[in-house]
Amino acid sequence: MGHQEESQKAKEQQKASLPKIVRVEWQDPETTPAWQPQQEIDKGIPNNYTIGYLLKHTDEVVTLAGTIDPNKEHRGDGSRYCDIFKFPTGCVLEIIEIDLGDEE
Numbered sequence: 413m414g415h416q417e418e419s420q421k422a423k424e425q426q427k428a429s430l431p432k433i434v435r436v437e438w439q440d441p442e443t444t445p446a447w448q449p450q451q452e453i454d455k456g457i458p459n460n461y462t463i464g465y466l467l468k469h470t471d472e473v474v475t476l477a478g479t480i481d482p483n484k485e486h487r488g489d490g491s492r493y494c495d496i497f498k499f500p501t502g503c504v505l506e507i508i509e510i511d512l513g514d515e516e
Contacts, residue, residue: 430482431465436474437506438462438499459505462497466507474499474507 439457464476478495 430480431467431477433463433510433512434466434476435508435510436462436464436476436497436499436504437508438504440503462499463510464495464497465493467493467496469507470501472501474501474504 438460440460442457444452462476464478465480466474467477468475476497476499477493478497479493481492481494
């Protein structure tokens with residue numbers, strides 16, 4: 413097997429070990445310390461969207477990473493994930509897997 417084939421095989425194995433990429437639709441609880449007129453109270457809560465690698469999905473939390481280092485050996489502490497988002501599951505409206513298709 414040539415160097416190019418080995419490199420391609422290593423990339424495929426790395427890709428296969430990555431978590432799914434998802435889009436999370438969520439709402440953020442709002443609080444206001446001041447008295448509010450009824451028209452403000454009647455307004456809905458806006459939906460937000462975040463895209464990332466799905467690390468954890470339980471009854472309590474949905475955790476995403478914005479960045480993954482597939483070569484964690486490069487770091488002395490073994491860390492692999494960066495830009496972590498933790499959403500209380502009760503704030504999450506929908507999780508949709510993003511299909512990147514064949515990236516090549």
